[in-house]
């Protein structure tokens with residue numbers, strides 16, 4: 245039986261080093277030494293939360309339990325049993341009984357064990373970062389790829405059973421973990437791409453789907469029972485009867501579907517995102533809102549059909565299963581595209597119909613639950629801002645000798661100056677490089693080896709896809725995929741867009 249002191253020492257060693265590799269090795273060494281049945285106890289200890297969950301022991305009781313402490317004889321089973329009994333205590337005099345049980349546990353523990361126990365009970369050892377380390381440690385201990393462990397843990401919802409399978413049966417043991425009906429999994433996420441051409445270049449032949457500006461839904465169906473979950477896995481079945489009806493109307497009997505619920509106008513164009521979200525805010529379906537704002541369900545992925553998990557199947561096979569499993573009106577419109585032009589044409593058509601853009605998805609890719617892999621790329625309509633150039637960097641390579649990379653600022657009406665929020669050298673033609681080099685040198689105020697600072701006079705129209713949080717700029721935001729559309733000689737710097745406009749845009753994006 246493994247000594248509790250062994251867990252405490254390992255945890256101490258992990259806390260004492262900043263090296264991720266050493267942390268993993270320390271955890272892995274302990275995992276290898278454990279006896280059957282101990283993984284379920286020890287992994288939660290090391291991750292900072294006992295398997296019993298929160299024990300609701302008040303801080304005062306912990307303090308009064310501190311004892312001089314003896315020689316270490318506790319096993320991990322002793323601690324687990326003590327926690328089990330603490331968790332089970334109820335009724336009259338429970339505080340007293342808990343205090344007694346705690347004291348009995350603490351007298352048997354050394355001072356460092358007591359310290360660990362106290363921190364475990366308070367929840368002080370819980371740290372998000374440890375989960376990833378533990379996952380890698382399981383992989384190291386079992387000598388299997390970390391990606392296999394991560395995948396299995398996503399479906400199992402806990403690491404201990406995954407660790408046991410990995411240590412007992414290696415990769416083959418991990419393959420048994422998969423999606424299960426009525427157990428929601430974290431949805432797969434997408435990465436942004438600058439445009440349809442760029443997305444196609446990254447994907448090769450791809451499925452290009454409408455990107456609907458609604459709300460993500462994950463639907464589980466087993467016979468007559470249907471459950472609907474949001475992107476963060478909250479259950480919203482009662483609020484979305486149309487989505488439930490779409491699942492019930494589907495020919496397949498057991499299903500896990502990924503898709504989007506959206507409020508459409510009679511002509512098929514979408515209502516604003518905020519309107520769709522009004523339907524999600526309700527605890528219950530209410531007929532008035534439903535009649536005013538009916539939802540449509542568009543599914544774009546099928547994780548399980550008629551009992552068969554499909555998460556590891558390529559998208560092409562999942563799409564075929566989806567088309568068989570649900571009614572045609574509930575399948576997200578898509579085309580198979582081989583060239584950037586085909587994808588761009590479908591994108592333009594999606595925009596004309598009022599949709600947000602397209603998703604470009606690699607046809608051979610599996611469903612990577614909970615991950616923002618590179619195989620789903622979102623292409624949205626670009627926004628533009630008129631910004632002021634504050635400084636320029638000398639180009640390199642082919643652009644040596646030209647002023648190229650622009651430092652972009654938005655007007656700050658409050659402070660009276662400009663606030664930098666991005667740089668770009670994309671989109672500039674040779675003629676523009678030549679022109680701007682001349683114009684900037686005429687406005688030079690200072691320079692160092694790389695950068696020429698200029699009077700903030702020239703306004704440039706910048707296209708970009710998103711505004712993201714950024715520690716690099718004082719305003720805390722940065723433009724993503726910024727590129728030059730054209731100079732705006734017709735505009736003075738006093739007419740450029742303001743930082744308030746940028747902030748509003750950022751907040752409207754963050755609101756979803």
Ligand code: AMP
Nearest residue numbers: 434453454455456459460504544576603
């Ligand atoms: P974003 O919220 O801009 O990061 O884009 C990702 C979201 O787009 C997903 O979480 C879905 O809610 C939504 N979405 C709309 N259409 C699709 C689609 N065809 N495939 C995947 N996600 C989609």
